[in-house]
Amino acid sequence: MADEVKLYRTWSSPYGLRIVWAMHIKGIEYENVFEDLSQKSPQLLQYNPVHKKIPVLVHKGKPICESLVILEYIDETWKETTPLLPQDPYEKAMARFWAKFVDDKLLPSVTSVFTEKGYEAKKEALVPAVQNLELIEEQLKGKKFFGGESIGYVDLVLGWMAFLLDVFEEVIDLKLFDAHKFPLLSGWMKNFCDAPAIKQHLPPRDRLVTKYQLLHEKYQTTSN
Structure with a gap:
């Protein structure tokens, strides 16, 4: 119900x-x-x-x-439906590890590029963000999704990247993600957004751009 x-x-x-x-x-x-x-x-x-x-x-x-x-x-x-976490204890532990990495390291590093004041400060903040993206890229070798052939726990945790990165790029006018440098992540983002359960429930891009433009202006004008 x-x-x-x-x-x-x-x-x-x-x-x-x-x-x-x-x-x-x-x-x-x-x-x-x-x-x-x-x-x-x-x-x-x-x-x-x-x-x-x-x-x-x-x-x-x-x-x-x-x-x-x-x-x-x-x-x-809801165990009877599509599992999100692997059944194998080691694989489950690894999924939890990378999910925590996304929330504790990757997301804050990308957000800091967005919130830093000035072009040079943003470029400097981009360095650790790219290093974190490199670590995540490695985890996709030989896989369509982090969960294997279907979307799983880590994919859902990283899902923000598939629809927010290009919004951030438009708002701050700085390239955050190089598809040639990260071919596996680039392919993953397309596969993730094309999945029906995801595609039908993505927030409107124009509203996101408006929201983050206002946020960015606030960060740029607020004194530390």
Whole structure:
């Protein structure tokens, strides 16, 4: 029943979209509850009193917070559908390792290029971001997706890259991603975005550009 599962999120948050994609890959019915983060609902604050953030998955009245935790919960709760994590303990551990790398290293390094002030500072911040992309590229050797032949846990965690990188490039007028340098990641991004469960649930690009243009202007004019 759809009313058993609710997802508190925003229209553009990559963390919330991970859960959206996972739900559709697994064929789970759910209800979207869109939050305005400038005026968070009492329900969100009640369900996530620790971090007061989205996404929050509410299943049979019980809240689960943090996107990586939610993805694992979904995988364990709806076991009869497409698995997100590998069954092999070592492969499962590696998937968790790379997912954490994406959130702790790769995403912050790419975000720092976006938030740095001035062209030279952005170019300098790009160096560690490219190094992190090189490490991720290595993990795709011989595979269509990080999960093998189908989209899995790491693919969902890295999914933001497939639709946000070129938005960032347009907004800051700096090349972040060289398809020739990263042919495996380039192919992965196309395969990921072409998958029906993903393609039908990507945020509108024009709205993303508008959102990040405003954000970028704010970062450039705010004093440290």
